[in-house]
Amino acid sequence: MNRFARYLLAFGLSLAPLGAAAHPHVFIDAGLRLIYGEGGKLTEVEVEWRYDAFYSLLILEDYGIRPAAGGGLSASDAARLAGFDWDPDPAFEGALYLTVEGRRVGLQQARDFGVSLEGGQIVSRHRRALSTPIPGEAQTIIQVYDPEFYVDFSVPQSPALRGRDDCHVDLRPGDSYAAADAYAAALREALARELASASLLDEEMISVNIGSVGAPEMRVVCGAAR
């Protein structure tokens, strides 16, 4: 591939994010609670998703549910809605990612679904058990994001803790400015590599997980390791 073609390809790559679903259409405020069990290990995460009012209204109308203004859901409506936002396809990761020492921690399917309506906003809840509990002393990185960025997740508050009170949580709220910055940085790197005469097509393509970059991130560590 000659130099001109490579430049063209690099420039074309810079346009790629224009095409895909780069707009979020649903906005969710996520809340987490970390459950520590036997031996002080992190065993489970309770997840709460608070939807924006517009999407909430869409879901309610779609299910034919019309609560009184500012009112809550009846028990039967809540039961109908429970789990409405969970896709049992194993490829769906539930927008929750745990990492310990650089390795992804397996999470089980969600259970214990619950839905309520608060001030016109749907709040859905579920629990995810860890496939293997993690010692609380290991630093755990928790991220909340939709890889397709169809949903824009925010984490307004630090996760609550149950079962231990000696943990330190460092919440880095999402940085929506970061995604584009990261893409530009990756592109610059690729161009630099390119000029160092490596072929872009032979190397791995520029890949930035736009959803994860700048996603809200929490670092949790308990006990003496603090």
Added chain:
Amino acid sequence: MSPPDLRPGQGHPGRVLALTGLVVALALIALWLSGGLSGIAAWAAAGQRQAQNLMAGALQSLRAGDPGAAATLIALCFGYGFFHAAGPGHGKLVIGSYGYGSQVPFGRLAVLSVSSSLAQAGTAILLVWIGLAALDLGREELTRLSERHMADLATVLIGLVGLWLVLRGARMLRDVARPGPEHDHHRHHHHGKACGCGHAHGPSPAQIAQTRSFRDGLLVVMAIAARPCTGALFLLLLTWRMEIFAMGVAGTVAMGLGTASVTVAVAGLSVWARRGSLALVPRTGPLAAAARWMPGAMQLGAGALIALAAALTLA
């Protein structure tokens, strides 16, 4: 709002203004590639989020029987469309590249921008209406149809716009390289690399500027309209279920106009930058001959860019 009429051949001040357009466009592209525009994208997402929440309130007021909420909803939809378009999007890519690469005048491109946005709104309205009234599709089926299949169709059409521009650019370059029958009378004299004889040989920029076709416009509008905005689908689905579908249709048109307010600006900038590029070429001297190559090369380049972006999106 229309940018000053700047033809490269209109003397010094016009030329400086035209060059400014090129500089502004290049600065914006550089800012974007370096991540400098991400602040605007974040601001647009925040604006969209706010508009979305307020729209829910307006819809509920409408249902509660407050007629004043109709105007509020329309205004919010316009704002939603504006914020939505302020982020990255396929419409701006197509309009911008077409405006830069082809010889389309600003007025025509502005009409095209507005038509595409309105056609996009029309696609959403038709999709929801046919999907719900005739096919009895559910919300998820409808959004999936739009997000997956129609988005792919739109990308293919965008790729076609790109290839069309490439083809025409290549044809223009070929015509410049090979003297056509209309300048047979020049055949006898020899053109060196630095001919500088000061009279026109290929088709003049003015002649090339006449190249415009209805097909172009149709393809551009279709490429943009094929992919309806998911926000508009949400609004239409919602108002259908609330039995105020007419409000949803009005709101969707308002969203389209809000989107058009941004694409018209992009259209203006692309035409301005194109004139700046043409003004780069000196009108006399040895480099003046480049003026004959510029339009074809610009068209080919802009087309290649869109085609490449479309191919990478599909890949």
